[in-house]
Amino acid sequence: MDERFDSWHDHMFQQVVAPMMITCDDPASFRGSIESIDLGAVHVSAVEASPCEAYRTSRMIRQSDPELFQIAFNLRGETAITQDRRCVLSQPSYLVLYHTSRPHQIRTGFSKETTYGVMVVFPATLLPLPLHKVERLTATPLSGREGIGALISGFLTRLVNGSDQYRMADRLRLGTVLTDLLTALLAHRLEADTVVPPASRQRILLLRIHAFMQQHLADPQLSPATIAAAHGISIRTLHRLFQTQDTTVAAWIRTQRLNRCRRDLSDPTLHDRPIHAIATRWGFTDVTNFSHAFSTAYGLNPRDYRRQLGQSARFLK
Template structure:
């Protein structure tokens, strides 16, 4: 299971809940909170550790959160804060920008900048829920002045890379029990890659970016494309190159400077997804060869050898280890 921190007000007397929530927010985010539901504030927040990245989920009544210049001077963690509203609506306003966001809109803001966030339900009752990321600014491989133009803009989580990122956030939060603590940094890398690929796609400013940034954003877009097509046995270096209007040889050169070749990385991603399926309680009775085929391993012996090289045990041994620990 991923390392997590959980805060809930349910176990507290109703009159104390809002004060405890306000203290919690002040300690974790250094912001002021107001709500019309302070008399009985049922709220919860879960923060999952993904290495340097933190994945959060939250549920609470309508409220307003304010981060002022004075609070920033007191504490500035230097983070980008990505939000994905799941229920209710959200608005952000800053010195020179204001926008409203609906379900499955993604919004990015900077903890170093003053802002006001309102999260409300349609009727003022019930709860607002969402998920998102805290990402150190230095981990995004794009120029900060380019990212500035995307802060507090509505970024779609309904299609393309945005939908892939939204799906990743919700699924990782929902299935956190099927991962091990040492999976956290790897998941954090995936999250940063997807967010970077989304921002690079929206910027569409390749001609104005430095050559090294251009190369890296192209690699990010290719990784996002691969993640979307991992199930497809017809995905090859040729089809990947064609989808990005580059030659196969240039695709290989791009990945010469990465930790793995494109083929090795794809194989590793498919193995990792197969491993996660083997660890899923809901797939305990699914035949191993079915899971292997789902991730394009058509020969059982090849899958077993590759899995053993990657994880030190066979798929059958791994499933037994996960579901029947000694």
């Protein structure tokens, strides 16, 4: 076998999650890479590999079983995952759950293509859900395009693309967020939301609200009333949620809008776009108020900020 495949096989067999046997139809041309990030008890890896097959047998389980759940999130290519007499063909944006405690098989690259995705590994004891119920969801497709699944897929994509930006304290917090999101997704499928701890439900609701606000920043009608109505909560509840963030709803919206405006003012391809058009694009209806808020936040008014960036760019040339 090719050395590249030998190295991949040894690494996956000995170090990743739990021992698995891996085979490949064409070892000579095999390519594989794995980049990992530890989030405390949760482990996330971006995995790219040529077509191969991995399986975990009853004998392997008897020899070693860390009792972990895994979630595979495909970004490119197709992966077939078989467990508990179920088989799912995981296509891009699918999330698929499986468990180390029972035999399973994973096959990638049906069209001779390289498969790329994210693997999440976490202890079964980390979920505040009955194990026998969660096991009903192994080898079943969970959508990553809508609802809580969309939050998870977006979270994982951004996480692996910026893994070098997080300090250890950041990673531990991100691990808690990811656990809460996974709990919410599985509980939703099991219709068991009542077993999710209140603190987790609150954090998940706040994540959904943040995502909604980001999507509607350009709408000048975005307000506590519209946000609360979209999530079926009272305005008082919304304000109480934001008290845990040490900010207000209005301040959060203003900060995000200013960040978007600053980004546009920094973009050389938008240097001909009027400042008032940029402000309007991100929900500011009063240019004077926008200019004052921008100056307070960044120490320069929008025109001087853009001019200073332009001068710096010309100097660097």
